Amino acid sequence: MADLLDRKLIFVTGKGGVGKTTIAASIAWLAAERGKKTLVCDVDDRGDLADLYEAGPLGFAEREVAPRLWAMSMDAEASLKQYLSLQLKLPLITRIGPIARMFDFVASAAPGVKEIVTVGKFCWEVKEDHYDLVVVDAPSSGHVVGQLAAPQGINELVKVGLVRNQTDWMLDILGDPDKTGVVIVATPAEMPVSETEDLMGRLERETNVSLSAVVVNRVLPELFGRGEEEVFARLEDPGARAAVESELGGHLGPLVDAARLMVTMRRSRTVHLERLRNAVSPEVAMLYMPYLFSRGSGLRTTRQVSEALAAELGY
């Protein structure tokens, strides 16, 4: 299997709240650090990606936010304009007065158009070889299939017309597992794992895009190693506890409670982690990202996560 970063186009998705934007930002950051000219794009336009690079607001025009790392925010209307002029070679775009209104109509009424100009932009960047890698902070699991399936859907709905002619080359890029892949981000919790299971099935049935990796985010550390948990349990004994406390000069209560809390939290997550492991086929890479106690934000987090990612990828 090709290395994750050797692909050309990566869509990062997952249930809301699992940290998908952070993972997308970190994958792109790592790729750029490793010498690849990388484009990363925010599709939901909530500004989260911009915050992770501390680079100010992003627009549709790509901007270099760090060496070799270019970032942009998707704007379907701007993408349609670019698409019409570059792809369809439509003359005199400026004279088509109500283009914005037309777009509103097209996007609202014709299913899949908004999606295809979005996916089309990424495929175009890949086709033209403008970047070594394009990373998409894609919509959450509920919406991403609609986007990835759009070229196929348009192919079926629109029988003639220029758009129809454009879908074939997009399908070629999307359907090549060495070029294009989806990364699903999940946390070890009930709903994120269930959504990952559902999404894997839908990707398989409804799109021609393959799954490259599953990132398990916010994995809690194992507090005690082999045999240590028994020692911890024996610290409950009043005599032993008193001995430690007299040496230390304070009550261990809150410290022991916190340790028990961590052990419990990790145990309840393990069930879901196991379920996820069983659901993911062995050919798909699983990458484990640790829980960050700093719960920070911004560039510091992006760097921390990309370091952890590098370690998981064996760099």
Next chain:
Amino acid sequence: MAQRGGPSRSAGSLGGLVASREIVIACGSGGVGKTTTAAALAAMAALHHQTKVLVLTVDPARRLADALGLEGLGNEARRVDPAAFSRSGTKPRGDMWAAMLDTKQSWDDLVRRHAPDRTTAERILTNPLYENISGRFVQSHDYIAMERLYELHTSGAFDLIVVDTPPSRNALDFIAAPSRMAEFFSSKLLRLLIAPYKSRLVNVASRPFYQVADRVLGSQFLEDIAEFFILFQTMYPGFVERARAVERLLADRRTTFVVVSTLEPAPAAEAEFFIEVLTSRGYDLGALVLNKVLPDYLLDDDAAALAARLEAKAGVIASTKGLAVSLGTDAHQLERVLCEIASNFSNFSMVASREAGLRRDLERRGSIVASAPELEGDINDVAGLLTLGALTWK
């Protein structure tokens, strides 16, 4: 179960709020426990009040759906088996009902209701575009949730409806959905689009518009769309009026919004944004429910100082004569265990103090603030819902 987070310090209580309203809408970003919170509030209301409560949910976890008797239900509201309460050792004063939101089914119902006759309804329902459009058209999911709420509320079948909102790409989506829907169906643009297919007289000024549309999409496809909207147009008046009524219901004093969040940066920021939107629209921000809050003892400064001391002195303490042996280990392993205990506390207390900061920011908004700790295991029965509900109710 872990210890509960900080007590609610506000004047009112969540229980009091819920008792005084007919509609409670739970909103917040994904993954914060919105569905569970909505179900827990409904269960608590049914337990304490002699009332008929409905929880309208969008996408419950499978085991929670099973617990509520929702599997394979479609749109129909169903009573939660009273045995589910007796299994939890409680006897509810009221009835709890549950319904799931089936977007496609709700759209079909809507079309049947507003179409002028059955033939038109059938033609819309069988149009190839309809399925796509009912599935993803202009926040159809968000709109249909609010539409369904209106339907259930006006049916008068329930005294209280607790709604779990769909996961939106943007906090605004479902709140704005009714007005957007009304705008869309009364828009000039739609008429502009349909015009050339209604009459063959194409306005010269708009010709380039159609030329581009034709070239991009093909005229056959455009005609399909136009036919669909011409049919759909027969429903506009009823539709627009309905969307406006839904909008009024959201602003009504019988309705309140409960913003659900965790104390992580992104969900908390989203919660703040929600609060702003609700406030600016004049909707009632009833309460803020904080889930998975870490326990207060992690904020104890003395304990933090002690953790630092333990980490520094672990080696010395572990070598205390006879101590390691009495714990069935050696000094080396004991030192490691003590170090882990110490550094774990420090890690947790760092998270807890960040949470406390976010909590202060949110509390400034002045509504009722209730919080619940992370519960051990997932909630998959009524007993679990009541356990969670009881933590936030008073």
